[in-house]
Amino acid sequence: MDKCTRLKRRACLAALVAVVVLCSVVGARAQSDPLPSWNDGAAKKSITGFVARVTTQGGADFVPPAERIATFDNDGTLWTEQPIYFQLAFAFDRVKAMAPEHPDWKTRQPFKALLEKDTKALAATGEKGVMQILAVTHAGMTTNVFAQSVRDWLATARHPRFKRPYDSLVYQPMLELLAYLRANGFKTFIVSGGGIEFMRPWTERVYGIPPEQVVGSSGVVKFQIGADGKPVLMKEAKVEFIDDGPGKPVGINRFIGRRPIFAFGNSDGDLQMLQWTAAGQGARFAGIVHHTDAEREYAYDRQSKIGKLDKTLDAAAAGGWTVVDMKQDWKTMFPDSP
Amino acid sequence: MDKCTRLKRRACLAALVAVVVLCSVVGARAQSDPLPSWNDGAAKKSITGFVARVTTQGGADFVPPAERIATFDNDGTLWTEQPIYFQLAFAFDRVKAMAPEHPDWKTRQPFKALLEKDTKALAATGEKGVMQILAVTHAGMTTNVFAQSVRDWLATARHPRFKRPYDSLVYQPMLELLAYLRANGFKTFIVSGGGIEFMRPWTERVYGIPPEQVVGSSGVVKFQIGADGKPVLMKEAKVEFIDDGPGKPVGINRFIGRRPIFAFGNSDGDLQMLQWTAAGQGARFAGIVHHTDAEREYAYDRQSKIGKLDKTLDAAAAGGWTVVDMKQDWKTMFPDSP
Known part of the structure; x- marks a missing residue:
């Protein structure tokens, strides 16, 4: 038996053990809640109901795994955006x-x-x-x-109010949602007005979202051969693409090339992404994080300078989209924090 | 046991069966060749040697699966580009x-x-x-x-010389290479000077590469609400991004956000992608498809109008990159064809 064969057999054995362990875990935990930081209510129910529908083989709303694309805004949807981005x-x-x-x-x-x-x-x-x-x-x-x-x-750096690292101010319920979707065969993407190069160094560690699944605004980058003969990519002070508002479906089309079946945002900058998602054929989920919790986080919507949520709140009401009430729907706000 | 539990148990059982089947297949075929359309020789050896090195856990050149990014030019690298693109x-x-x-x-x-x-x-x-x-x-x-x-x-449509559909003029050895890399934990991407919207409708079917792993040139696209109230994306007659030459590492940075460890091209339009790939730290593979087979396909390089391969052939010699000699290295050219 050559080395390659031994390696493959070893890999197979490892996979076998992994599946057996997984099965026993699933058996033990099957009743457990994949979204423990979400209070029971309409929002949670609409999420789990949607996922059940699109993953039920043979069901009317079944979606093949390759098409289970979920897109999330970042600022105010996955992490805090106050008092400034x-x-x-x-x-x-x-x-x-x-x-x-x-x-x-x-x-x-x-x-x-x-x-x-x-x-x-x-x-x-x-x-x-x-x-x-x-x-x-x-x-x-x-x-x-x-x-x-x-x-x-x-x-x-530390956040002025919470005195915690900025990347710890991510929403625990949304981390669970991302993991829950991935466990159900979804590919999770960020589609943010924020800078793509600003997000990529940490999204994999914090959200489990790899760089190639991050869509964002960008500046012009130029290829150069450096003084040492090695190639570098130089960042220039010139805006290339603004991934916000009507730019979001454009960015989705450019980077992903498929229409999402599931999208989450929190402001009017997400309106067109939600419209584009909701207008596709078959089962669709459009969700909004509504900041209603001044005590644990912040409360703002229609008049806010940052994260203004006005037209999109009306569109959600008209379209039957899911509006998450942070205060009511979320048991926990940040990881390791009430 | 609720429906969800039953579904999970069923999924587990299916996974268990799949792994057992896989293991017996691996056991039976372990000696079989993952690249049967490649003749034994330096090119094939350099590919399999590289893959073995970066996938050997504990080895000096081991690369975690998340960083196993492989990028391929399309025209002339994965399918024919003559007599015109x-x-x-x-x-x-x-x-x-x-x-x-x-x-x-x-x-x-x-x-x-x-x-x-x-x-x-x-x-x-x-x-x-x-x-x-x-x-x-x-x-x-x-x-x-x-x-x-x-x-x-x-x-x-049919190709003027081969009288076959254009998407059947893909190189069988490269299809095997894509599958072999994916089986070894690589994520395979196209990085082409061709239009991103022209490739995405068929790359998944033909190459097993999903739309979100296709990088290419693009025109401006605009979000609009149509007369029926439904959103559409309109293609405009304005170039947005040329993913060729120095644009290729830029496109890789924009879309993938990681430097490839493996790249394949066939022309001077691929030079900078190959340089960018080869200049990274750790084990790297840079490969060139050299069109040397006028009988089964075409023969061209330094002086060709389409697919000019001049500087890149020199860079390959200087950098010790792998140059595939189509005539010598490939047993089969197209699927179902000698």
Whole structure:
């Protein structure tokens, strides 16, 4: 028996053992709840009901595994987005960290306002100011250097209110939902207005979603041969694609090439993704996370500057979409936290 | 026992049976060749040697399955690209099919030349002419309508030399290679200069590569609410991204977000993808399909208009990449054909 044969036999044996163990676990836990952080109620029922329908072989609503595409917004749907988008908090922190190398920032807006914590002056620089901050923190470096800056920030930065790492402010019920869908043959994707390069360094670790299943906004990237003869990808200060609003179905089409059968969002930036998902043929699920819990997280919707949920709330009512009431529907908010 | 439990037990039982069957098949076929259409030789050996190294647990070159990303060019690497790129053949056939609805084409270039089979006049319209032909055949319709036009064409069109459907002119040895890599935990991607929307309707059926693992060139797509209130995605006559040459590592970064450890191409349009792959840390495989078989397929390289292989052949020699000699290395060319 050659080495290859031995290896294959060993792999087979391992698979056999794994399935036997799995079967006994399933036998023991079959009655257990795959969504323990969800209170019993209409939202939970609509999720489990949908999954049962599309996975029942021979049923009218059965969907083959290859077509079980589920897309999730990130900010406000999988993790918190208040008091500011976490990517903006990252950019602000990076400006502070980079300031010593840029003495001119002390006298140059929007950097001056940011460094002096002059929120009024910072706000006055408007969208242009934000773009300048994103340019210096997200461009002019290789993709590898940028990814490392994201990882470093997550390891050290703390959320102003919760005093926890930003990547611990992910919703426990949504983590369970992602795992539950995957256990039922779904492929889970992020479709976010946030930066694709900002999310990829940590989505696999935190959500179990690999880089190739992350869709997001992006800047132009250029291939270059470096001084050492090695190729690098340089991030440029030029917007390439905004994966928000009507950009979301476009991003889904571009990156995934199939229409989702299941989508979750939390703001008007998700309206078109939810419309596109809901309009497909066969069973469809469109869900909204409604932030109703000021005590454990935040409460906001129609008038909010960040995560405005207005038209989409009306569309949900008209379309019979599932609206999750955080306060009522979620037993737990964050992992290891009530 | 509730329905869910019964279903899970049934799924487990099915998995158990599948593994037992698989193990007996592996036992019986363990000695059999996963690449039967490849002649024994340096190319085959370098492929199987690489796969053995990166999949040997505990070995110095072991790569976890999540990072086993393999990327393949399409035209000339997975299927034939002569006498013209098949996507162009599709566009030409579409112009002919659409001509009755466009009487002005009889007197308008480049359409006039195409309809009159005046290749000289057609060539004289140059790149501008090609773009006009692509515009009318690839834009001004929904993504669904376009995908259907591709499927219809594949079902009816025949290659001028081989008199076979275009999607049967795929290389049997490469089909085996794709399957072999997947059986070893690789995720296989197409990274092609061809149109992403042109490939996705058939890559899963033909190559076993799902739409979400196809990277290619693209035009702008817009989200619209149709007259019936239903959302559609409209294809516009505007280039968005050219996934060729230095665009390939950019496309890989955008769509996959990880550097491949294995890549295959056949022309100078693949140079940067191969450089990017080869320059990563750890074991890497860079391969080239060298068209050396005028009898069974085509023979071309450094001077060819289509699929020019010049700089990349030099880079392969310098970098110790694997060059597949079609004539020598491939026992079979196409499925069901010598």
